[in-house]
Amino acid sequence: AEQTLDAIGQVLDVPIKFGGHEPGTRAVQLKGVRNGGHRYSPPEIGDRFLALFGKPNRLQTCECERTNETTLAQTFEMVSGEIVSTLLTEPQNRIDRWLNDEVTDTEIVDKLYWTALSRSPTADEAAASVRHVERQMDRRRGLEDVVWALLNSNEFLLRR
Numbered sequence: 001a002e003q004t005l006d007a008i009g010q011v012l013d014v015p016i017k018f019g020g021h022e023p024g025t026r027a028v029q030l031k032g033v034r035n036g037g038h039r040y041s042p043p044e045i046g047d048r049f050l051a052l053f054g055k056p057n058r059l060q061t062c063e064c065e066r067t068n069e070t071t072l073a074q075t076f077e078m079v080s081g082e083i084v085s086t087l088l089t090e091p092q093n094r095i096d097r098w099l100n101d102e103v104t105d106t107e108i109v110d111k112l113y114w115t116a117l118s119r120s121p122t123a124d125e126a127a128a129s130v131r132h133v134e135r136q137m138d139r140r141r142g143l144e145d146v147v148w149a150l151l152n153s154n155e156f157l158l159r160r
Contacts, residue, residue, distance in 0.1 A: 001053030002027035005046060008151060011116045013094040014087050017044035030055075049083045078152050088144045095143050105133045108143060116150040117159070 005027045009016045015023045018030060027050060043051070053074055054067035077083060087093070094115070098108050109129040113121040121129065129146045136142030150156055 001050045001055045002030070004053065004157070005049050007156070008084065008087060011094070011112075011147065011151065012087050012090065013097075014090045016046040016049075016087075018046040019044045027055075045083055045086060049077070052077055052083075078157075084148070084151065088147060095140060095147065099140060099143075105130045105139070105143075109133070109146060112143075112147060112150060116147070117153070117155050 005016060009026075016025075016027065017023060018025055018027070021030070027046060030050070052071075054069070088095075090096075095108075098111070103111075106126065109126055110120055112129075113119060113125070120126075129149075132145060133139060133142035136145070
Protein backbone atom coordinates (compact mmCIF):
# COMPACT_ATOMS: atom_id res chain seq x y z
CA ALA A 1 0.00 0.00 0.00
CA GLU A 2 2.64 2.51 1.04
CA GLN A 3 4.99 1.90 -1.88
CA THR A 4 2.17 2.00 -4.42
CA LEU A 5 0.78 5.28 -3.10
CA ASP A 6 4.22 6.88 -2.88
CA ALA A 7 4.97 5.76 -6.44
CA ILE A 8 1.70 7.22 -7.74
CA GLY A 9 2.46 10.50 -5.97
CA GLN A 10 5.96 10.48 -7.44
CA VAL A 11 4.73 9.85 -11.00
CA LEU A 12 2.25 12.72 -10.75
CA ASP A 13 4.55 14.86 -8.59
CA VAL A 14 1.70 15.52 -6.15
CA PRO A 15 2.20 15.53 -2.38
CA ILE A 16 -0.23 13.05 -0.82
CA LYS A 17 -2.28 14.38 2.09
CA PHE A 18 -2.49 12.40 5.34
CA GLY A 19 -4.51 13.42 8.40
CA GLY A 20 -2.33 14.90 11.12
CA HIS A 21 0.84 15.07 8.99
CA GLU A 22 2.65 17.81 7.13
CA PRO A 23 2.25 17.96 3.33
CA GLY A 24 5.06 16.03 1.68
CA THR A 25 5.07 13.22 4.24
CA ARG A 26 5.52 9.91 2.42
CA ALA A 27 3.31 6.91 3.13
CA VAL A 28 6.30 4.77 4.13
CA GLN A 29 7.04 7.23 6.95
CA LEU A 30 3.70 6.69 8.67
CA LYS A 31 3.37 4.43 11.69
CA GLY A 32 -0.31 3.81 11.10
CA VAL A 33 -3.26 5.13 9.16
CA ARG A 34 -6.22 7.21 10.26
CA ASN A 35 -9.10 5.13 9.01
CA GLY A 36 -11.71 6.47 11.37
CA GLY A 37 -12.89 9.85 12.54
CA HIS A 38 -10.44 11.89 14.54
CA ARG A 39 -11.56 15.22 15.88
CA TYR A 40 -8.30 17.04 15.16
CA SER A 41 -7.32 15.47 11.86
CA PRO A 42 -9.88 13.50 9.86
CA PRO A 43 -8.72 10.94 7.30
CA GLU A 44 -7.38 12.51 4.14
CA ILE A 45 -7.03 11.05 0.65
CA GLY A 46 -3.82 9.18 1.49
CA ASP A 47 -5.35 7.65 4.62
CA ARG A 48 -8.31 6.34 2.64
CA PHE A 49 -6.03 4.77 0.03
CA LEU A 50 -3.83 3.09 2.63
CA ALA A 51 -6.81 1.76 4.60
CA LEU A 52 -8.35 0.38 1.41
CA PHE A 53 -5.09 -1.40 0.55
CA GLY A 54 -4.71 -2.99 3.98
CA LYS A 55 -2.46 -0.73 6.04
CA PRO A 56 -3.54 -1.06 9.69
CA ASN A 57 -4.06 1.85 12.04
CA ARG A 58 -1.32 0.37 14.25
CA LEU A 59 -3.13 -0.75 17.33
CA GLN A 60 -0.51 -3.46 17.85
CA THR A 61 3.24 -3.31 17.44
CA CYS A 62 3.44 -6.05 14.83
CA GLU A 63 2.47 -6.19 11.17
CA CYS A 64 0.01 -8.98 11.96
CA GLU A 65 -2.87 -6.50 11.66
CA ARG A 66 -2.10 -5.87 7.99
CA THR A 67 -4.45 -7.28 5.39
CA ASN A 68 -2.60 -8.66 2.36
CA GLU A 69 -5.60 -9.92 0.45
CA THR A 70 -6.48 -8.37 -2.89
CA THR A 71 -10.03 -7.10 -3.02
CA LEU A 72 -12.41 -5.98 -5.72
CA ALA A 73 -12.52 -2.52 -4.10
CA GLN A 74 -8.75 -2.19 -4.62
CA THR A 75 -9.11 -3.11 -8.28
CA PHE A 76 -11.91 -0.59 -8.75
CA GLU A 77 -9.84 2.09 -7.04
CA MET A 78 -6.90 1.58 -9.38
CA VAL A 79 -9.06 1.29 -12.49
CA SER A 80 -11.57 4.08 -11.89
CA GLY A 81 -11.36 5.24 -8.31
CA GLU A 82 -11.89 8.60 -6.71
CA ILE A 83 -8.46 8.76 -5.08
CA VAL A 84 -6.38 8.18 -8.21
CA SER A 85 -8.74 10.41 -10.20
CA THR A 86 -8.29 13.22 -7.66
CA LEU A 87 -4.51 12.99 -7.91
CA LEU A 88 -4.66 12.94 -11.73
CA THR A 89 -6.78 16.08 -11.88
CA GLU A 90 -4.87 17.92 -9.14
CA PRO A 91 -3.89 21.41 -10.32
CA GLN A 92 -0.15 21.88 -10.71
CA ASN A 93 0.63 18.19 -11.03
CA ARG A 94 3.26 17.02 -13.48
CA ILE A 95 0.82 16.88 -16.44
CA ASP A 96 -0.39 20.40 -15.78
CA ARG A 97 3.14 21.80 -15.66
CA TRP A 98 4.12 20.09 -18.92
CA LEU A 99 1.03 21.44 -20.64
CA ASN A 100 1.79 24.95 -19.38
CA ASP A 101 5.37 24.63 -20.65
CA GLU A 102 3.98 23.71 -24.09
CA VAL A 103 5.79 20.38 -24.26
CA THR A 104 4.76 18.23 -27.25
CA ASP A 105 2.64 15.11 -26.82
CA THR A 106 5.50 12.90 -27.96
CA GLU A 107 7.85 14.43 -25.39
CA ILE A 108 5.25 14.15 -22.62
CA VAL A 109 4.57 10.48 -23.42
CA ASP A 110 8.31 9.79 -23.35
CA LYS A 111 8.68 11.59 -20.01
CA LEU A 112 5.67 9.74 -18.56
CA TYR A 113 7.17 6.37 -19.43
CA TRP A 114 10.50 7.35 -17.90
CA THR A 115 8.77 8.67 -14.78
CA ALA A 116 6.40 5.72 -14.30
CA LEU A 117 8.35 2.77 -15.69
CA SER A 118 11.98 3.99 -15.75
CA ARG A 119 12.25 3.28 -19.44
CA SER A 120 11.37 4.86 -22.75
CA PRO A 121 8.24 3.68 -24.54
CA THR A 122 8.59 1.27 -27.43
CA ALA A 123 7.77 2.71 -30.84
CA ASP A 124 4.35 1.02 -30.75
CA GLU A 125 3.60 2.26 -27.22
CA ALA A 126 4.62 5.81 -28.09
CA ALA A 127 2.61 5.84 -31.31
CA ALA A 128 -0.52 4.43 -29.63
CA SER A 129 -0.27 6.86 -26.71
CA VAL A 130 0.26 9.93 -28.88
CA ARG A 131 -2.52 8.83 -31.24
CA HIS A 132 -4.88 8.47 -28.26
CA VAL A 133 -4.04 11.96 -26.96
CA GLU A 134 -4.49 13.51 -30.41
CA ARG A 135 -7.94 11.92 -30.80
CA GLN A 136 -9.24 13.51 -27.60
CA MET A 137 -11.03 16.84 -27.61
CA ASP A 138 -9.29 17.73 -24.34
CA ARG A 139 -5.54 17.15 -24.53
CA ARG A 140 -5.17 16.96 -20.75
CA ARG A 141 -7.83 14.24 -20.48
CA GLY A 142 -5.99 12.22 -23.12
CA LEU A 143 -2.73 12.50 -21.17
CA GLU A 144 -4.54 11.55 -17.96
CA ASP A 145 -5.74 8.40 -19.75
CA VAL A 146 -2.15 7.54 -20.66
CA VAL A 147 -1.01 8.04 -17.06
CA TRP A 148 -3.91 5.95 -15.78
CA ALA A 149 -2.95 3.16 -18.17
CA LEU A 150 0.66 3.30 -16.97
CA LEU A 151 -0.37 3.26 -13.30
CA ASN A 152 -2.47 0.16 -13.95
CA SER A 153 0.15 -1.70 -15.95
CA ASN A 154 1.63 -4.82 -14.41
CA GLU A 155 5.05 -3.35 -15.03
CA PHE A 156 4.31 -0.35 -12.78
CA LEU A 157 2.50 -2.28 -10.06
CA LEU A 158 5.14 -4.99 -9.80
CA ARG A 159 8.27 -2.86 -10.13
CA ARG A 160 7.28 0.03 -7.90
